[in-house]
Structure formats: structure tokens, C-alpha cells
Amino acid sequence: MNEHTNNIVVRMAPSPTGNLHIGTARATLFNYLFAKKYGGKFILRSEDTDKERSKKEYEDNILAGLTWLGLTWDEFYRQSDRTEIYVSYVKKMLESGSAYISKEEPKEPGQRTEVVRFKNPNKKIAFDDLIRGTVEFDTTELGDFIIARSPEEPLYHLAVVVDDFEMKVTHVMRGEDHISNTPRQILIQEAIGAPRPVYAHLPLIFDAEHKKLSKRKHGAMVWIDTYKEEGYLPDALLNFFAFMGWNPGTEREIFTLPELVEAFTIERVQKGAAVFNIEKLKWFQKKHIELLPAEEQLKFIAKDFDMSEPVLDKEKIAWKQSTPEEARKNLETVLPMIDDEAMIMAYAEEAGKGNVLWPLRYALSGKEKSPDPFTLMKILGKEESAKRIQRALELL
RNA sequence: GGCCCUAUCGUCUAACGGUUAGGACGGAAGCUUCUCAAGCUUUAAAUCGGGGUUCGAUUCCCCGUAGGGUCACCA
Numbered sequence: 001m002n003e004h005t006n007n008i009v010v011r012m013a014p015s016p017t018g019n020l021h022i023g024t025a026r027a028t029l030f031n032y033l034f035a036k037k038y039g040g041k042f043i044l045r046s047e048d049t050d051k052e053r054s055k056k057e058y059e060d061n062i063l064a065g066l067t068w069l070g071l072t073w074d075e076f077y078r079q080s081d082r083t084e085i086y087v088s089y090v091k092k093m094l095e096s097g098s099a100y101i102s103k104e105e106p107k108e109p110g111q112r113t114e115v116v117r118f119k120n121p122n123k124k125i126a127f128d129d130l131i132r133g134t135v136e137f138d139t140t141e142l143g144d145f146i147i148a149r150s151p152e153e154p155l156y157h158l159a160v161v162v163d164d165f166e167m168k169v170t171h172v173m174r175g176e177d178h179i180s181n182t183p184r185q186i187l188i189q190e191a192i193g194a195p196r197p198v199y200a201h202l203p204l205i206f207d208a209e210h211k212k213l214s215k216r217k218h219g220a221m222v223w224i225d226t227y228k229e230e231g232y233l234p235d236a237l238l239n240f241f242a243f244m245g246w247n248p249g250t251e252r253e254i255f256t257l258p259e260l261v262e263a264f265t266i267e268r269v270q271k272g273a274a275v276f277n278i279e280k281l282k283w284f285q286k287k288h289i290e291l292l293p294a295e296e297q298l299k300f301i302a303k304d305f306d307m308s309e310p311v312l313d314k315e316k317i318a319w320k321q322s323t324p325e326e327a328r329k330n331l332e333t334v335l336p337m338i339d340d341e342a343m344i345m346a347y348a349e350e351a352g353k354g355n356v357l358w359p360l361r362y363a364l365s366g367k368e369k370s371p372d373p374f375t376l377m378k379i380l381g382k383e384e385s386a387k388r389i390q391r392a393l394e395l396l
Numbered sequence: 397g398g399c400c401c402u403a404u405c406g407u408c409u410a411a412c413g414g415u416u417a418g419g420a421c422g423g424a425a426g427c428u429u430c431u432c433a434a435g436c437u438u439u440a441a442a443u444c445g446g447g448g449u450u451c452g453a454u455u456c457c458c459c460g461u462a463g464g465g466u467c468a469c470c471a
Contacts, residue, residue, distance in 0.1 A: 015471045050470055104469075111469050132401070141399065141467085149469050156471050180400060180466045203402085210463060240408095243420090247409060251419050270409080273464065277407050280421045305433085319430070348430085357430035369432050 008040025010171045012073075013160065015047045016058035018215055020065030020224040022276070023175060023205055026241040030202055031173050032071045033242070033264040043167055044073035048080045049159050065224040069234045070257050077167070079159050086154035089162050089192060090116055090147070098191035099147060116148035118188065125183045130171075130200035131269050137183040145184060161185050165194035173200040176273070177212065200266060203245045204273040213276060221276075231303055232281070236288040240281045244274035254287045301371055302379045310366020310388070314395045319358035327359040328396040334360055335389050338382050341374050363392035 012028040014020075028044075035042035044066070048054035059078075066073070079086075093099035094116070102117040122140040129135050147158040154162075164172065179201045189196055205213050213222050220226045227237055235256050243253065247270075248263040255263060289300050318327035330351055337343045348356035361373040364385060370376065377385045 013471085017471075047471060053470065106469080108469080115469055135400075137400070146469055153469085155469070160471090175465095176401065177465055178471090181471090183400095201401085204465075206464080208407090212465070243408060245408090249410075251410080253408095253420060272402050274409090275407055277421070280408060283421055352429085354430050359430090361430060365431095367431085371432090371434080372430075 007168070008035065008038050008171060009043065009167065009169045010035050010040060010173055011043040011045055011164070011167065011169050013045040013047045013163075013174075014062050015050070015053075016055060016062060017050065017053040018058055019061040021213075021215065022222050022224065022241075023213055024062070025065065025069060025071070025224050025237070026205060026244065027173065027175055027202055028066060028071050029069075029238055029241050029260075030246075030269070033261055034171065034173060034200075034266060035074075036261040037264045040170070041074045043075045043077065043169070045076070045163060045167075046078045046080075047156065047159065048078060049154060049156060051080070054080075061225070065228070068228060069224070069238060071238075075167075077163070079163065082159075082163070083152070083154065085166065086148075086159050086162050087152055089158065090151050090154060093118075093147075093191060094151065096191075100144075101151075102144070102146075112149050114150065115146045116151060117144040118147045118184075118191070120144050120187065125186050127182060127186060127196065127199055129179075130198060130266055131203075132179075132201060132271060135179065135182070137180075139183050139187055142184060142187075147188065157181065157184050157188060161188040161192070161194060164197055165189070165192065169197050171198045171200060173202060176201045176204050200269070203270050205244055206273045206275045208275060210273070210275065227281075231300065232285055233288045235291075236281070236285040239288065240284045243280075243284075244276070245270045254284070254291075256291070298375065298379050301375060305365075305371060306367075307365075307376075307379060310364075312363065312366050312392055312395055316368065317359050317362055317392055317396060319354045322352075322355045324396045326355055328393060330356045331359050331363060331389055331393055331396075335386060335393075338377060338385050338389075344374075359392065360389070363389050 010031045012024070012031045014024045014028075032042055034040070044063075046054075046059050046062075048059065063076075090099065094101070097119060099116050099118050101114050104111070104113055104115055106113060120139060120142060124136065124138050126134055126136045145157070146155060148154045163169075182199060182201075186196060188194075207213055207218060211217070215222050224237070238257055238260065239253075239255050242255065242260050242264075246264070246268055248255070249268055289297055292300075314324075318324050333347060333351075334344055334356060337347070344356070344360075357373055361370060361376065362368070364373055364376040364380065365371075380388070
């Protein structure tokens with residue numbers, strides 16, 4: 001695997017049956033990293049063959065979320081636009097005998113009395129997985145599985161194989177939950193004469209109970225939107241996702257997206273599932289905020305810390321043993337110096353840091369614990385800062 | 397249950413036969429005369445079990461065990 005391996009094509013194929021999911025985003029990241037690292041093409045394909053469950057709004061959400069994350073694609077396709085292609089393959093398979101029409105007894109409303117089944121050759125299939133090595137299956141246990149509801153209504157396995165073939169996909173990187181789908185898809189490939197892509201099944205993301213993350217069980221925590229709304233930076237999320245299942249082989253942990261592309265190698269992807277740890281995400285977020293310009297960082301502080309006008313407690317304005325008179329004197333001295341940190345610090349050095357900085361910080365925040373007074377003043381602005389200091393003075 | 401995958405600190409992981417088993421998150425402790433939610437320092441914490449192979453196994457093989465995934469006219 002190197003830059004000279006030509007024409008690498010990968011694809012991410014989400015089904016628009018829900019908003020952008022963490023697992024989808026992470027798998028997309030790995031496909032993106034792989035494509036960019038090796039100079040390949042990254043295709044995004046909306047797998048909406050299920051008309052009942054697929055919705056345009058979900059597709060929009062997935063595309064918007066991926067764009068927000070910075071995971072951009074080179075080509076986009078929608079399976080519902082390609083039905084006639086799948087239909088032509090179903091016809092070919094029916095003619096060649098690799099598929100047949102089967103009479104069925106509908107078990108649920110809406111089910112057909114005739115479906116298209118794949119004629120299973122019942123053989124052993126072994127494929128080489130880039131992450132797991134050789135994986136073997138006996139396809140006998142799969143039976144003659146259904147590949148289309150009717151000759152005009154193709155189902156997932158058929159559509160995937162046809163698309164990967166037509167789109168010349170060379171590497172299929174997807175979650176490990178798809179590993180058992182692989183033998184079916186290889187069987188279809190062989191039936192239509194499609195080459196076998198290289199497979200790479202990514203480790204899953206688990207919850208604290210070591211179960212696959214699901215929308216049903218975990219609700220909002222699986223949606224990318226939730227993290228976006230909470231103010232998480234795309235790069236923090238991406239960095240976090242990358243490190244669940246991959247590491248650069250060094251002790252460096254903070255990477256931007258371009259840096260991840262540079263450092264990425266498929267060989268360092270893990271086999272075992274990773275537990276989603278929100279504390280670690282918060283740490284990545286903190287580190288990525290530190291990468292931002294100073295004024296951008298202030299916005300995050302302002303958002304996380306309650307900056308609304310404080311209700312001051314007279315008793316708390318003066319620091320420790322010092323007197324209200326001292327606090328008053330210090331605040332009056334500092335008031336005209338508001339936008340000059342150096343001057344305030346110089347004064348604080350001689351008057352006693354605590355005696356100056358505590359009343360100042362308390363006057364501004366009204367809290368015993370808060371960011372430092374200079375940060376507060378930058379966020380509040382000169383005018384509001386002066387106003388709050390004045391109010392503290394009135395109490396003394 | 398069948399099939400498949402996986403197995404190092406609580407968590408994310410490093411060590412590609414030889415290390416005092418390393419780092420990070422979180423935890424604990426301490427330091428830091430403006431506070432701590434910041435910063436710094438220190439610290440506790442792991443190779444699932446049993447057999448092999450080998451001079452030597454976290455590492456290779458086998459068997460267990462445990463966990464997970466998957467078994468739709470969903471994807």
C-alpha cells in the first residue's frame with residue numbers, strides 16, 4: 001500500500017434513515033483519511049433503496065454534518081437515481097440463472113408473493129481483510145437470500161455490489177457490523193463478474209456497557225448535531241474519532257484534519273472496539289481550543305462561563321483578611337487602568353496581588369471561582385467592566 | 397443458539413520474541429499568595445486462564461473463558 005498504488009477509490013455509503021450518526025462520521029473519516037493519504041478518490045453514496053425509511057431531510061442532515069466536519073467528497077451518488085442500472089443486473093442474473101423468481105408467503109403486510117432470490121452456489125468464501133487478516137465463511141448457511149423485492153425493486157446487497165463495481169471502488173472500509181454481509185456480496189460479485197475490492201472492517205464504537213452505539217438506546221448522544229450544538233470543534237471531534245481505533249505510533253495526540261491525513265496508515269488501525277469516552281472528547285476539545293487565535297478562545301470561555309451581570313455579596317468583595325477600605329482603594333486605583341493589564345499587574349505587585357486581583361475578579365464575575373480578571377475584562381469590554389467595578393464600589 | 401470478530405491499567409492505547417510493560421483521559425496527592433473549572437509535579441492502576449513453541453513470550457500456535465457483531469422482502 002503506497003502512493004504508487006494507482007486509482008484507489010473508496011466510498012462511504014450511509015443510509016438516510018436518520019441524522020448523521022457518530023459511527024457514520026467516524027467511518028467516513030477513515031475512508032477520507034485513506035483516500036487523501038494515498039491520493040485516491042472518495043465517493044459519498046446515499047443508500048436510499050428503502051423508500052419507506054429513507055428521507056430527504058436525513059440525507060440533507062448527513063451531507064451538512066459531513067461538510068461541517070470538513071469531510072468533503074469527490075463524487076456523490078444516490079441509489080434511488082440508479083434503479084434502472086440495478087434492474088438491468090437483476091435481469092441479467094435472472095437470465096443467467098444466478099438468480100430466480102421465488103414464490104413466497106408474505107409474513108408481513110406489504111411483502112411480495114414473488115421475490116428475486118440469489119441462487120447460492122453454497123461454497124466456502126475466504127477474503128483478506130486489511131485489518132483482520134483472512135476471514136472465512138461457509139455461505140451454505142446463508143441460503144438463497146433475497147436480492148430484490150421484485151425485478152424492479154433491488155435491495156441493499158445487490159445495489160451495493162453493482163455500485164461498487166460500476167464506480168470502480170477498490171477498497172471497502174466500513175464498520176465491523178458489516179463483516180457478515182461480505183460473503184453475500186462476494187457471491188453476488190462473482191455472479192456478475194465484478195472484481196473483488198479489498199475489504200477493511202473497522203472496529204466498532206461501544207458505549208460504557210460495551211454495546212454498539214445505537215440511536216434507539218442512546219438517543220441524542222449518537223448524533224453529530226448534538227456535539228455541534230454543544231460547541232464542539234470539528235477538529236476536536238475528528239481527532240477524537242481518529243483515536244478510537246487508530247494511533248500514529250508516537251505519543252503525539254493532537255492532530256488537525258490535514259495532520260491526520262499526513263500521519264494516517266491503515267496498518268495502525270486497531271482490531272478491537274473502542275469505548276466512547278466523553279471525558280477524552282472534552283480534553284481534545286480543550287486542546288483544540290488552545291490551537292485557536294486568542295480572541296476565538298475568549299468566545300469559548302464566554303460561552304462556558306456565566307457572564308451575566310452578577311449579584312454581588314458585600315462580604316466577598318475584599319480578599320481574605322484585607323478590609324473593605326483596602327478593596328475600595330484598590331478598585332478605585334485600578335478602574336482607570338482597565339485596558340492595561342501590565343499597569344494593573346504592576347500595581348498589584350506592590351499592593352499585594354490578592355488584595356487587588358480578588359476584588360477585581362469578584363466585582364467582574366460575582367463568583368468565587370472564575371477565569372482570571374483580565375480574561376473577564378476582555379470578554380466584557382471596557383465599558384461593561386467599568387460599570388461592574390462601579391457597582392462593587394457602591395457597595396463598599 | 398449458528399456463524400463471525402475481538403481480548404494490555406476503569407477508558408483510549410504503545411511495546412511488530414528480550415522494556416523497571418510506555419503515554420494519554422479520568423482518579424488520588426501535592427505545589428502554585430487572586431479563585432479553580434486553569435497550570436505544574438508526583439502517584440495508584442493492566443498483559444483473561446491453561447497448555448504448547450522458544451534460551452526467552454504481551455507478542456507466535458492450540459484449547460478454554462469472556463465480551464461483541466450478525467443472523468429482514470433494513471441498510
